[in-house]
Structures are given as structure tokens and as C-alpha cells.
Amino acid sequence: MKKWTGLLATMLMLVSFLAACGQGTKSEGANQLKDQSAGAGKEAAVSGSKEITVYTALEDDQIESYLESYKSTYPDVKVNVVRDSTGVITAKLLAEKDNPVADVVWGTAATSLLVLDQNGMLEPYSPAGVEKVTPEFKDSQNPTHWVGIDAWETAFAVNTVELKKKGLAIPQSYADLIKPEYKGLIVMPNPASSGTGFLTVSGLQQLLGEEEAWKYMDKLNENIATYTHSGSKPAKLAGTGEYPIGISFGYRSIQEKKKGAPVEVVFPKEGSGWDVEANALIKKADIKPEAKQFLDWAISAEPMKKYNENYAIISIKDDAAGIPEGYSKDPVSQLIKNDLNQTAKNRDATLAEWTKRYDSKSEPKQ
């Protein structure tokens, strides 16, 4: 009996100790989070909740310069940016459906936002200045569920030095890519993870019709060396010549060329598949005013100017703005006819079929 009371007392002590530990880690953890927000400084810690979480699929090398004007206008708001490939961000948002972490989605494929919208995850909100946005680049409902900032399109980055060594011509079209001489020289992004991969596949479907598109991709698959996680990697691999032909997107291919890699940027003759990088508000119990403020800012003049430095097609037409270096004279004519809503509806099926056909490509080397 004595022994048991002793044991009981010990247990009680233990439990309270553990509870105290839990408390301890909790407050420590909170401190830690605050430490991390050192950028916003003490104000954030004092005023408390001025913090938003932004999910984005924008490029790593763009985010910082885009956010400059936001940070100078709203120095007291801490922005937690979660960046990943389009497919990953989409999957993450869907997985967190019942318990959303993000306040805002920024610069993520419209076809992905449409999927979220079909799941009832977006809160309609028309940001200030939405009337200036070209109708094709925003939701047709009022208030809008999503608003685009720019469009991006398929482009090939082709390494001229390596192709010359092999005595091959620079491919100019999708039709060229399936020629046998390019076997093992082409890299393409995996559409399940990469937005560029997806718009390329959906672009082909709309160019050729569904069935023909799969037939074409079967042949293309023969020539593909590997599928990459991100849409940027094929252009970068073409830049180093590791694989001379990368199916990528305009911005990244031009960027590689600017950095001095011997690549030529090719917009396929048949036309490019495209998608809109768009913003939306996430539906959740406590929608922060800062989230809406962020969406207003995201289509205002300053960031638009920045988007335009990288993308030829932005969602608010500005006649004064030029076309960034590297794009063709009339970038809009390069885009194929594209039904974003339909593409979004087929997204799951398309990706499932694609994964089934090509994901474990290298498997039987028997």
C-alpha cells in the first residue's frame, strides 16, 4: 500500500511536471516565432496579429523584388511567404481545406485557383482597381473569386552550342520535338508538380484535341530524358547543356539567356499553351483586413510594373509599358485559344492519366 501511494504521488508529480513542460515549450515556441519576425521588429510583437500567410508559386528570384513596394507601404505587416511549385501549392491548399493556413494565394495558376473555387475554398473579393484588369485575366463573376496578374506560356530553351556539336537544327515547333534525332535530349517538367508542365500538357490538348494530344505525348515521351519537379529546371539544364532542349516557360528561358548561357528561346510555331498567375482570398473564419489589403496592393501600379519587367503579358494593359527583352513583338498572338475553366475541370483527370502513362518512365530497361 505504502509503495503504491508513493508511486501515485510520483505519477502526479510527473503529470504536473509534464504539463509544466508543455506550457514551457509553448511559450518558448511562441517566443521563437516572434524572434523569427525580427524583420517587422517590435511593432509586430506589440500590435500582435498583423501577420499574413501568403502561398505563392511565383519564382524565387521574383518574390523579393515584387514585395519591396508592399514592405515600404505596410512596414508593420509581417508576410510569411510559402513558396513551392504550382502542383505542390495546390495540393497543400487542398489538403488544408478544413483548416486553412494561408490567408491569401498570390501568383498561382488560375487553373489551380479554379480547382480551389470548385471546392468552395475561395472567398469572393473584388480588390481595388479590379475594373482595370483585362476580362480574360480575371473571374467573370462579381465580386471576383480570382484576379490575374500576368500570363505565362510554354517556351523551349535550346542550347545552341550542344546542338551544333551534335549537328542538329534548333527545333522550332512541337512537331520538331518528336523527331528521332532529339531522342534523350529533351527535358520537360512534370505537370503534377509544375504549373508550366501542366499548361504545356493542357495546351497540347487544346491544340490537337485530347486523343491526338496523348498520341503526340506518347511519341514525345520517347524523346524525353527526364521529367523534372519544377518548370524552371529544364531551362536551367539547357543552360548548362546537361540536356540541350528544355521545355520551360518564357521568363525562365529568357533569364537563362540573359545570364550568359548559350541558349536560344523558342516559342513553338503551333502556339504556346498558357495560364494566368492569379490571386485569391482564402475562405476561413477570420479573414484579416491585411489579407484584402494585400490583394489590393497586388494589382496596383507598383507591383504591376515589376511583373511587367519579367512578363510580356500582364493583366492590366498599359500602353506606355513595353515588352520585356527577349519576347516576340506581339506576345499575345503566340498564345493559343485556352478555356481556363474547362482546363481546371479536367485537371485531376489529365494529371492522373499523365502520371499513369509517363511517371515511372525509366522503369523497364529490359
Place this chain on the structure above:
Amino acid sequence: MKTTQGAHLFTTGAGRDRFIQRTAIFVMIAGLLIAVLAPLMSLFSRAFTDRGGQYIGLGNFAKYFTTSASMQSFQNTMFISVASSVISVALALGFAFTLTRTAVRGKRFFKSVALLPLFAPTMMHGIGLTYLFGHQGIITTGFFGALPWEWKIDLYGPVGIILSEVIYTFPQAYLILLVALSFADYNLYEAAETMGAGKLRKFLTVTVPNIKYGLISSLFVCFTLSFTDFGAPKVVGGQYNVLATDIYKQVIGQQNMGMGATVGIILIIPAILAFIVDRILEGKMNSAITAKSAPYRTGRNRLRDTLLFTYCLIISGAILVLTATVFAAAFIKTWPYNLTFTLDHFDFSKVAGEGMKPFWTSLKVAAWTAVIGTAGTFMGAYLIEKTRHFRLLRQAGYFLSILPLALPGMVIGLGYIFFFNNRDNPLHAIYGTIWILVLANMAHFYSVSFITATTALKKLDREFEMASESMGVPFYKTFARITVPICLPAILEMTMYYFINSMVTVSAVMFLYAADLKLASVSIVNMDDAGDVAPAAAMSMLIVITNIGVRMIYELATRGVRKKSAAWQNREG
């Protein structure tokens, strides 16, 4: 009654000791349950649910084993693991043999170089290989066309993975075999010689049987490491899918946690097998040497020494070239077209590295893991080894302490998501903070440190505790004044182990870091994913240099301590 009991507990020193020790044992067990067992259980239960969290029995497993692509991944993983472990152990055997049984020069140099791969994240071996053997690699192109020959291997796929895993597992195999080879009974060799056995025969009939447990153990360790590694297949695997990259695709790519958990369980199986074999061998290995054994004497043999010296030189050369290539790539402007020097790749602000922040976060996590991990592990080992309460609980504690040995990092990471990212869990608050990273690392690397601590404690005579107890000295004074100082070399070794492994690991923490707490090793994976290979090389280099630097500081700082305690431990000898 309670009061008298309480009074009794605290009035006598022994009672107080007993109370503190018993409480501590409970705390340790609770800690192990939270950090190891509960997450593992959560993982197991999640493997039987679908995406929405509905119970579907063996549905996930059925789906997994009926999909041809998954079966292919399983076969691929088996293939690369078997090949890597056999090659790695064979190479390591030659290396360890040279260092223990021959009179070659430069042993110190070889010893240090062989351990170099331990300081690098596995992604780095892959990156190094692409710069050497990729389509634009130095060796593939014959030093960019400067040499008359080219050497093309099909790097992306099984070849690349196996090469990386061999580099990754080589030091582990070498360390095990070094220990196995350093114990030998020279009498056996003399006997063999008298019976007219040739050199090869001696090697096969005396040396090999003598180290067979070491061989089996190293094979299993290498197999498990290759089977569960994520970094190398991610970088050089191409389209060759393995289980670890499948988990990554399921969990990160599709956020399909149930399927991720299922693959995770499949990933544990060989690790559990290896664990069991290792435990069985552990008991047998001790009995190989008796009091009558004579230490090995190295004979003179010019030819043997020259050959093996060359062999070690080639292996060390390969490791150094690989590392040097990564370092060089980090400073080259546009590989392979513009080979001018640049520091641009160390500016991580424009790539997935997001500036230097991941590096600092990694340092912080590694430092905390080293400090808290060492303290916790040593005390845990002490309670299990040196106290005499709750025998059953202590045995359970021992089991829980060595269990993480069988848990791949990805399994720990997934288990932690399921267990801690649950709002009903009072410990939910640590989710998304630095502390979950520290805790995951502690759990991941607990066992080896625990074994180090236990081995050190076992060398200490129980008389210390008994003597202090009979003199009425509280146990914690004995602990602080005798146990800790004597075990200091082991303690420092554990700290190093925790630190270095926390710097290079990616598998567990990959699933757990919050948006503003990205780690350097994770940023390497992200940068490689985005095609920013040169910055990834630069970040790898920072990690390696940090680890080597810390190791050197440790060596210098502890030289005195180690001499002192070595002298003390060997005072009779």
C-alpha cells in the same frame, strides 16, 4: 498516511535519492513515449486511412502492391540497396584491413579522408557526381575537351544512385570493420601458419570468420541506409523511382498522407530486420576475444603494403576529388561555358535558399539538438544503466532508446506530422516552431548516442555508486563529480554526433519545417528541384566546412580532456 510517507521520502538521503531517480525514470519514459513511440503509432494508424482520414483497412497496401509503378519502385530500391551495400562493404573492408593489418604510411591521412563523406548531406554526393559524370561533367567531357578521351556513363538512374550510396555508406562500413579488425587473436594466425596455410587461406579461414559479425552488421547498416536515403536518388535518380522519392511525391507533391504513411511502413521493414540482426550479433561479438588471445602483430610485406597503399590512395583520391569538384562548382560562373570565378552562387537571396537564413536556422537547430540531445541522452542512459528501480520500466526504456535505430528519418518526420499537427494534442504548440525540428533530430539520432553513453557508463564500476550511497552522498553529486567528468570524452563525442547529423539530415525535417524556418539541407533539395545546382553546391560546401570546422575545434579543445581521462582510464595498464 500520505504525510508520513512523504516525510519518510524526504528525511533520509536514500529516500530522497530514490524519489528523484524514480521521478526521473518516469520523465524519461514519458519523453521517449512522446518523442518515439506515439508518433510511430500515429503513423501506423494513418497508413490504414484514405485521404479524407476514413479507415480503409489494408486498402492502401493493396493499392500499393497492385500498382505496377510502385512494385517497380520497390524492386528498384532493393536492387540499389543490395548493390550499394555489397560494393561499399567490399571497398571498406580493403580500406579497414590496410589501416589495421599493414604497415603502410599515411594512416592518419587515410583515416580522416575516409570520414569526410559523413560531414556532407547526401545530396552533395549526387551533385558532385553530376559535375564529374553528368553530360557536362569533367570526366565525361575529358576535362572539357582538353583531354583526348571521353568517358560516358549513364549517370542518371541506378548507376548514379549506387555511386552516391557507396560514397555515403562507405565511412559507416569502414568504421564498423575497423573495430572488427582491430580485435584479433594472433595465436590463430600462428597456428594456421604452422599448419602451412598460405596468405589467402589465412585470410579466408582466420580473418574472415573472425570479423564475420562485423561484416554482416556493416552489410545491414549499409543496406538500410541506402534503402531509406532520399537525397541521392532525388539528385541523380532521374526517372528511376525508389521508395524514398515515392514518399516525397506522395506527401509533398500530392499531400496524400495516408499513402505516404503506407510507403513509410514498407520502408521500415528492412530497417527492423537489420535492427534485429544487429541486436543478435551484438551479443555474440563480445565473446570473440578471450584472456588468452594475443594481439595481432603486423608482419613486413613490401608488395602487400605497396598494393594496399595504392588502393587507399585511390579511394581517398576519389573522395577528395568529389568534394573538391563540388567546391569548385560553387565558384564557377556558368558551368561549363564560362569557367571564371564568382561568388554569385553564395547569394542565396534569389534562389530557393532565401538568403543565408536557412544556414543560420540550421546552425541553431544543430546547436540546440547537440546540447539538449546530449544532456537528455546521457541522463537517460545513466538512469537505465546505473539505477536499480523499476527494472521493467528501465528495460522498456532501453528498448525505446534503441528503437530509433530502426526508424528511417522520413518515418520519424511523417509520424511527427501525424502526432503533433493535431489540435487535440497539448503539444501541438511546438508544431511549426524550431523545437519540433530539435525534437525530431533528437529522436532520429538518439540510439547511437545512447549506445555511446551506455558503453561509457558500463566501463564505470558500480562500486562508485555503492560507495557514495553508503557514505550518504546524494547520487546527483556522484553523478556530477565522478560520472560526468569520467565520461566526458563520450559526452563530447555524442555532442559532435548530434551536431553534424543535424546539419546534414534532410529526411525527417523536410516534412516539419515551418515557412520561416527552412533548413540549409532542405534548401539544397529545393534549389536542386528548381535547377539551381551551383547554389546548391555552394550551400553544401558551407555545411561541410562548418562541420569540419566544428570537428577541428572539438579536436583541439578536447585534446587535453581526452588525454587526461584516457590516462585515468588506463592507469592500471
